[in-house]
Amino acid sequence: MSLLELKNVTLKFGGLTAVNDVSFAVEEGEVFALVGPNGAGKSTIFNMISRFYTPFSGDILFQGRTILDRPPHEIAGLGIARTFQNIELFEQASVLQNLLAGRHTHRRSNFLTELLFTPFVRREEHRHREAVEHVIDFLDLQAYRDKTIAGLPYGVRKVVEMGRALSIAPKLLLLDEPASGLSVEETQDVAFWIEDIKKVLGITVLMVEHDMHLVSSVCDRVLALANGRQIALGTPHEVQTHPAVIEAYLGSDDKEEAA
Amino acid sequence: ETQGVTDTEVVIGSNQDMSGIFAAFGAPAVKAANLYFKEVNDKGGVHGRKIRFVVEDHGYQMPKAMQALNKLVNSDKVFAMFLSLGTPMNVAAFPLLEQKKIANVAPLTSARQMVEPPSPYKYAGFTSYYDQIRLGLKYMKDNAGTKNVCSMYIPSDFGLEIKEGTDAGVKENGLEMKAETTHKPDEQDFVGSLTKLKQAGCDTITVALGVRQVITVLATAKKMGWTDAKFLGGTASFHTAIAKVPGGLTEGFYAASGWPDIVARMGDPEVKAWVEAYQKEAGEFPSTGALLGRSAAESLVRGLEAAGKDLTPESFQKGMESLKYEDKIAGVPTDFTDDHIGGDLLVISRIENGDWKELARQ
Amino acid sequence: MRIVFKRSYEADIRLFKHGAQAFWYGLLLAAAMALPFLLGDFMVGEATNVLIWAVGGLGLMLLVGQSGQASLGHAAFLAIGAYACVLLQTLLNVPFILAFPLSGIITGLVGALFALPVTRLHGIYLAIATLAVSVMMEDVIVLSEPLTGGVNGLFAPDIEIFGIGFNRYSNPAGLYWLVLGICVLLVIGYRNILRSPLGRAFAAVRDSEISAQAMGINVAATKALAFGLSTAITGLGGALMGHFASVFNHETFNIVISINLLLMIVIGGLGSIHGAFLGAMVIGLLPQAIAFSRDHLTATFGLDSIAIPGLEAGVFGLILIGFILFEPYGIYGRWLKIRTYLELFPFYRRDMFRRQKSYLKTERIR
Amino acid sequence: MTQPVLRIENLESYYGPIMAIRGVSLEVHEGQIVTVLGANGAGKTTLMKTISGVMDPEKGTVRLNGEEIQGLEPDAVVRKGVVHVPEGREIFPLLSVEDNLKMGAYTRPDREGIASDIDMVYSYFPILKERYKQDAGTLSGGQQQMLAIGRGLMARPKIMLFDEPSLGLSPLLVKEIFAIIRRLNRDQKVTMLLVEQNARIALDAAHYGYVLELGRIVMEGDAAKLAASRDIQEFYLGVREEGQRGQRRWKQRKTWR
Amino acid sequence: MDTLQLLISGLANGCVYGLIALGFVLIYKATEAVNFAQGDFMMFGAFITLSLTNSGHMGLPFWLAVPMAIAIMALVGFLLEVVVIRRMFGQSQIAVVILTIAIGFVARFLAGVIWGHEPQSLESPFAGMDVRIGGLVLGFDEIATIIVTLLLTGGLYLFFARTRLGVAMQAASQNQLAAYYMGIPVKRVHSMVWALSGAVATVAGILFAAKGSIDPSTGLLGIKASAAAVIGGFGSLPGALLGGLVIGLIEPLSSRYIAAGVSQVMPYLILVLVLILRPHGILSQVKAKKV
Numbered sequence A: 001m002s003l004l005e006l007k008n009v010t011l012k013f014g015g016l017t018a019v020n021d022v023s024f025a026v027e028e029g030e031v032f033a034l035v036g037p038n039g040a041g042k043s044t045i046f047n048m049i050s051r052f053y054t055p056f057s058g059d060i061l062f063q064g065r066t067i068l069d070r071p072p073h074e075i076a077g078l079g080i081a082r083t084f085q086n087i088e089l090f091e092q093a094s095v096l097q098n099l100l101a102g103r104h105t106h107r108r109s110n111f112l113t114e115l116l117f118t119p120f121v122r123r124e125e126h127r128h129r130e131a132v133e134h135v136i137d138f139l140d141l142q143a144y145r146d147k148t149i150a151g152l153p154y155g156v157r158k159v160v161e162m163g164r165a166l167s168i169a170p171k172l173l174l175l176d177e178p179a180s181g182l183s184v185e186e187t188q189d190v191a192f193w194i195e196d197i198k199k200v201l202g203i204t205v206l207m208v209e210h211d212m213h214l215v216s217s218v219c220d221r222v223l224a225l226a227n228g229r230q231i232a233l234g235t236p237h238e239v240q241t242h243p244a245v246i247e248a249y250l251g252s253d254d255k256e257e258a259a
Numbered sequence B: 001e002t003q004g005v006t007d008t009e010v011v012i013g014s015n016q017d018m019s020g021i022f023a024a025f026g027a028p029a030v031k032a033a034n035l036y037f038k039e040v041n042d043k044g045g046v047h048g049r050k051i052r053f054v055v056e057d058h059g060y061q062m063p064k065a066m067q068a069l070n071k072l073v074n075s076d077k078v079f080a081m082f083l084s085l086g087t088p089m090n091v092a093a094f095p096l097l098e099q100k101k102i103a104n105v106a107p108l109t110s111a112r113q114m115v116e117p118p119s120p121y122k123y124a125g126f127t128s129y130y131d132q133i134r135l136g137l138k139y140m141k142d143n144a145g146t147k148n149v150c151s152m153y154i155p156s157d158f159g160l161e162i163k164e165g166t167d168a169g170v171k172e173n174g175l176e177m178k179a180e181t182t183h184k185p186d187e188q189d190f191v192g193s194l195t196k197l198k199q200a201g202c203d204t205i206t207v208a209l210g211v212r213q214v215i216t217v218l219a220t221a222k223k224m225g226w227t228d229a230k231f232l233g234g235t236a237s238f239h240t241a242i243a244k245v246p247g248g249l250t251e252g253f254y255a256a257s258g259w260p261d262i263v264a265r266m267g268d269p270e271v272k273a274w275v276e277a278y279q280k281e282a283g284e285f286p287s288t289g290a291l292l293g294r295s296a297a298e299s300l301v302r303g304l305e306a307a308g309k310d311l312t313p314e315s316f317q318k319g320m321e322s323l324k325y326e327d328k329i330a331g332v333p334t335d336f337t338d339d340h341i342g343g344d345l346l347v348i349s350r351i352e353n354g355d356w357k358e359l360a361r362q
Numbered sequence C: 001m002r003i004v005f006k007r008s009y010e011a012d013i014r015l016f017k018h019g020a021q022a023f024w025y026g027l028l029l030a031a032a033m034a035l036p037f038l039l040g041d042f043m044v045g046e047a048t049n050v051l052i053w054a055v056g057g058l059g060l061m062l063l064v065g066q067s068g069q070a071s072l073g074h075a076a077f078l079a080i081g082a083y084a085c086v087l088l089q090t091l092l093n094v095p096f097i098l099a100f101p102l103s104g105i106i107t108g109l110v111g112a113l114f115a116l117p118v119t120r121l122h123g124i125y126l127a128i129a130t131l132a133v134s135v136m137m138e139d140v141i142v143l144s145e146p147l148t149g150g151v152n153g154l155f156a157p158d159i160e161i162f163g164i165g166f167n168r169y170s171n172p173a174g175l176y177w178l179v180l181g182i183c184v185l186l187v188i189g190y191r192n193i194l195r196s197p198l199g200r201a202f203a204a205v206r207d208s209e210i211s212a213q214a215m216g217i218n219v220a221a222t223k224a225l226a227f228g229l230s231t232a233i234t235g236l237g238g239a240l241m242g243h244f245a246s247v248f249n250h251e252t253f254n255i256v257i258s259i260n261l262l263l264m265i266v267i268g269g270l271g272s273i274h275g276a277f278l279g280a281m282v283i284g285l286l287p288q289a290i291a292f293s294r295d296h297l298t299a300t301f302g303l304d305s306i307a308i309p310g311l312e313a314g315v316f317g318l319i320l321i322g323f324i325l326f327e328p329y330g331i332y333g334r335w336l337k338i339r340t341y342l343e344l345f346p347f348y349r350r351d352m353f354r355r356q357k358s359y360l361k362t363e364r365i366r
Numbered sequence D: 001m002t003q004p005v006l007r008i009e010n011l012e013s014y015y016g017p018i019m020a021i022r023g024v025s026l027e028v029h030e031g032q033i034v035t036v037l038g039a040n041g042a043g044k045t046t047l048m049k050t051i052s053g054v055m056d057p058e059k060g061t062v063r064l065n066g067e068e069i070q071g072l073e074p075d076a077v078v079r080k081g082v083v084h085v086p087e088g089r090e091i092f093p094l095l096s097v098e099d100n101l102k103m104g105a106y107t108r109p110d111r112e113g114i115a116s117d118i119d120m121v122y123s124y125f126p127i128l129k130e131r132y133k134q135d136a137g138t139l140s141g142g143q144q145q146m147l148a149i150g151r152g153l154m155a156r157p158k159i160m161l162f163d164e165p166s167l168g169l170s171p172l173l174v175k176e177i178f179a180i181i182r183r184l185n186r187d188q189k190v191t192m193l194l195v196e197q198n199a200r201i202a203l204d205a206a207h208y209g210y211v212l213e214l215g216r217i218v219m220e221g222d223a224a225k226l227a228a229s230r231d232i233q234e235f236y237l238g239v240r241e242e243g244q245r246g247q248r249r250w251k252q253r254k255t256w257r
Numbered sequence E: 001m002d003t004l005q006l007l008i009s010g011l012a013n014g015c016v017y018g019l020i021a022l023g024f025v026l027i028y029k030a031t032e033a034v035n036f037a038q039g040d041f042m043m044f045g046a047f048i049t050l051s052l053t054n055s056g057h058m059g060l061p062f063w064l065a066v067p068m069a070i071a072i073m074a075l076v077g078f079l080l081e082v083v084v085i086r087r088m089f090g091q092s093q094i095a096v097v098i099l100t101i102a103i104g105f106v107a108r109f110l111a112g113v114i115w116g117h118e119p120q121s122l123e124s125p126f127a128g129m130d131v132r133i134g135g136l137v138l139g140f141d142e143i144a145t146i147i148v149t150l151l152l153t154g155g156l157y158l159f160f161a162r163t164r165l166g167v168a169m170q171a172a173s174q175n176q177l178a179a180y181y182m183g184i185p186v187k188r189v190h191s192m193v194w195a196l197s198g199a200v201a202t203v204a205g206i207l208f209a210a211k212g213s214i215d216p217s218t219g220l221l222g223i224k225a226s227a228a229a230v231i232g233g234f235g236s237l238p239g240a241l242l243g244g245l246v247i248g249l250i251e252p253l254s255s256r257y258i259a260a261g262v263s264q265v266m267p268y269l270i271l272v273l274v275l276i277l278r279p280h281g282i283l284s285q286v287k288a289k290k291v
């Protein structure tokens, strides 16, 4: 059984078919990438998995069970975490608070116990905090832990977003362009992190990325989309050398570089 | 030791609406009263005491009114409350006033709670809205052929009182009550209600609305072509602004009030002098509010005078209860000896050619 | 500047950041408790009034400052609290000590019930919808005459707890202490929520509903809960306000009160508990301050203030304009700057707090 | 050399108490492409914002053809011919694609010129033409970036400030964008100041480069020279020895409490 | 016939609400701020006209007074923005809301001082004039109100949708920073729209005063107008008119066919119902964020 499976998923915005009959499966333990030209429908697929959009037709299965009957806020509870392409952090809160917000699915107290701040709530807080500290260490966010998001540079925000998703302790992590806006050095960090997320934390990753170096260095399989349709699926190398992908996405002189 | 009284001064407080929805009454009333107090003070005051008039503006908000009351009673230490506006504000003040033996003179509300249950510290200026409308309807029946009555009112203490007066008038005079509509103080549009009342077949409508609303109602009725309807208001509608509306929109409106219109009595030199003095001070023709303020101030000052040199709550009560005089400006005989209500006059007037014309009095 | 060494997770969880902070708040509380010994009845009454407003404001603060939902109708919930508290006592003979918390719970339930269908509203839409509720509440009160006494209103019985009376005029200090105690309890509860997952969920919903959902937060439920908690606190404030006024009717809690409540927390400083109290001081004391300065000026210069009706309201408006222009983040925001200045002294920079150019983006994208 | 069109001296900018750029000086000469490299949080965006007037510097001067422009309102700076394509797109989400482009030409009076420039932008980015009526806010991330760049071009600026133009664009489009940048610079003599995380392609296009670290300029030189420098290669171009890799990996550390 | 009569005056009333709502929407559309003093603007505009034209005051001809009053109020709106509102540029919306509420306090106070608290009637050329078609009575004021409102709404709609300045105003509200990057003088645009809304408020005020009388608390009508703007979809010009008409019609119809007391609650009840079904009004201006 695949961890995540899309079956013939189609989504239209008015007359525009943003995702057209897409099917693929992400296996447990792999890093799977979606690539494709701008507007191919990659983020839209993420949004359907997050249940922000409901597919026009087709089905989305997580651990063999459809998620289309779930409202958006139950997705994280199933073990699916995501980041956003344009960064959607809680601007007025600190990094630490943002990460702790990621622990919401693990909340076991209710508003009454929290109103009284019972010892149980206190213990829980310690537990959340410990989990978050792991993430902070993992992503090297020590320097920023108490900074408000509103004052952070773009690159750091990207990392915080990843950290917040990791705090959910998901089974499947959706990363929408994790390396955009990062320098080469930082992109390399991201590559290491993704590898560790897969190997050490045992989390399956589905990501969208335009940096083909990153994709080829960390991904097990790649699906290329164009105009909402899938055009190639295979190893990074296979996809990068696929003529349709080169034509629509990479541009021709990239052939030598990739080879 | 009486609070608010020294050898040279007596402090009078007023909890007023000078900026809220009833500012049209509160503001001129205070001006007129103040003008009168100034006159008195310039002549040396009452028994050598100057009147210090402290006015707080609650903007018709309860919390502010309570704050203002706290200030007036506990900080300014007033001797008497005077001309305070708003039924809930006055009612809420009574427990404290009773406790401190502070009189509440001529509040700007004709609700019956102002004198009921009776208390040595409660004095009202004029007949209640209730009686005005009740007796007004009798006149309408006898002289204007009223048979079927309707009522438009704001469901507040003020409106309810007029509504009850209407009911009583209907009953006493063998009329028929056809329909009633309720309204909000900030309502602007009455087409629907008037259509309904017209359909209900009434010929006379008693109104308990704001001044601006009365104008709109009358104009709307004219516009709807409902020209044979007769509208009757109380003191609160007995207003110059209503008479002065251009285009004859308010022509024929009746009012039953506690005094005759001032314009018609400008021949009286005393009245004329007052109107001119007020106009000079306030920049506008004295309205209902101003008249109320002026009359109330006169009662208060006369009461203080009658209380004698030794001013205490008890002597003041005696003083007030001895008052019986002719209020020249209002044109009303005033008498506190029988009850704690001063003016007992009722005047029926109607708007003709842009002025109020007196039709009858009792 | 104080540097706090955080040696354990507790450092971020506990109520006070450090000992000195605990000391200052302790001192503040002690001073507040000593107030009736220092001031006369009049000022104690005013102080009680300020605290009651602060209770109402705390409720609205939780909603606006923490969960980002603006309400222009909280007077309606003040009203529910006041009516519930008095009716419980007079109709069902529930003693105040029970009726008071119950009135909060009832108001909270009504608030949450109202919120459920409208959790998809934002910003101005919610503000006007709540305003509508406030307007309609007046009619509901008038219409439920058998219960509410209609336009004649209700008389609040004296607060009595275990035989001790807390009448506003005969035992002003007692009433003050009672209200102060309620304030302290509410503040602790408020703080507890802020430092627990719910507080973070509120902030999440405020900053980005989309991310909040992605974090597994049920936005609708969280907003409704925020509404419920907020209106519960405001209901308690209303109950106190009702007893303080001793008689109230449908006009007591009109829209102007709603607006004042919002004014109060914005001027105090949105999002902070301090803001509710600082704002209450402005809204509560400013009218009196204006009145006293007017009396003073009148006395000194022999002017006649009565000549200008509505002057107080006008001056009040002008001062509010001044407050907002001077510090859009409220008094508490200004205080934080002053504190930083003092802590950094003499290493502050002159332009440190100069307002930077800032830019808004549309709220029409959700 | 001639007088620089843009000359920045000792610029200091703050966010409240935080000093983001600390005395930066740089020069951009007519017809040049100048790139600013720097790590995350170095202050590149802050520098750009200070030049275009959306932030006021606390000290220092920004001279455009010798005239001081620091602290001016941003719209005045645009009217002097400086256009900023900002980081993070900043499109008008509720306006159509075409209206967005038209707004780019707000300061221009010539109707025909605007119409032909819109066609030019459409020829660069055909997808925008396809979507000319769509609300810009519903475009995909990359499409929005194209729109932001196209909109910047609509002003026919003398100087363009690009803050990470390649953000979120497909590899093919990154190449195209830089081809456009080069072409504009060559054919229309548009002077450019370019901030880009993709240092390789930026240095490739640029004539001259600066390196900004923690709010200070730490290095400058001809683009080719910079590209050859060891430090640049290591930190900005990603050329490094394999050995360092292992050290940077995350290890499970003991957590303090 | 009765119902027709009701509908017509409901329309006329609705147009006045719509015009005030239009003022709200103008400012919101161009600055994202909500001007809670809009009703007071209207009151001021009406009083200024009254001062210019009434025989007791300056006694200018009505048709001279109207453009003068509009110009004066446009100037007032402009100056208010430049002197006060602008200082809040870029600050949170709620602070601006509070600011305008406070401005409303001051405006009512000033009106009270200048014109007193008594209701006054505007001497308009169409006072009491009407045409009769069968049993139907059409007041000149009503006809004028409906025509002027339709023209104004249509004109403003075209202005925002078609002209460069109109689109720039929209742009400035959606993203102030980006508008600056485009060279749009955002602050000047704000002043202009405040001036415009002052002018529109004056028109509303004149039409309102022509139907009855005004006093300083007339401005509280703004509350109901804000409800109208929200019903229509805050930010939409046709929506403002639509919302105004909904309220204008529901009032007389409900007081005729349900109960008079209900008519004042109905607008708010409708508002809440509309918002439950369409959380951002009938012509919603709110779009989902694309992530």
Ligand SMILES: Nc1ncnc2c1ncn2[C@@H]1O[C@H](COP(=O)(O)OP(=O)(O)OP(=O)(O)O)[C@@H](O)[C@H]1O
Residues within 6 Å of the ligand: A013, A016, A018, A036, A037, A038, A039, A040, A041, A042, A043, A044, A045, A085, D138, D139, D140, D141, D142, D143, D168, E290
């Ligand atoms: N809400 C919407 N309304 C209309 N069209 C939309 C909407 N959301 C997305 N689209 C369109 O759907 C297509 C797919 O968008 P999507 O964001 O999935 O692209 P993407 O593959 O993530 O591109 P990029 O790499 O640029 O982020 C685009 O053409 C976009 O314009």
Ligand SMILES: Nc1ncnc2c1ncn2[C@@H]1O[C@H](COP(=O)(O)OP(=O)(O)OP(=O)(O)O)[C@@H](O)[C@H]1O
Residues within 6 Å of the ligand: A150, A151, A152, A153, A154, A155, A156, A181, D015, D018, D019, D020, D038, D039, D040, D041, D042, D043, D044, D045, D046, D047, D087
């Ligand atoms: N709004 C803000 N408030 C406070 N500090 C800020 C703010 N914006 C930026 N900073 C700080 O200013 C410094 C410079 O930020 P800037 O955005 O200019 O960096 P950058 O070089 O553009 O980074 P990136 O490559 O990630 O975009 C950073 O240290 C950041 O923390």
Ligand SMILES: [Mg+2]
Residues within 6 Å of the ligand: A042, A043, A044, A085, A176, D140, D141, D142
């Ligand atoms: Mg995308």
Ligand SMILES: [Mg+2]
Residues within 6 Å of the ligand: A153, A154, D044, D045, D046, D087
């Ligand atoms: Mg940057």
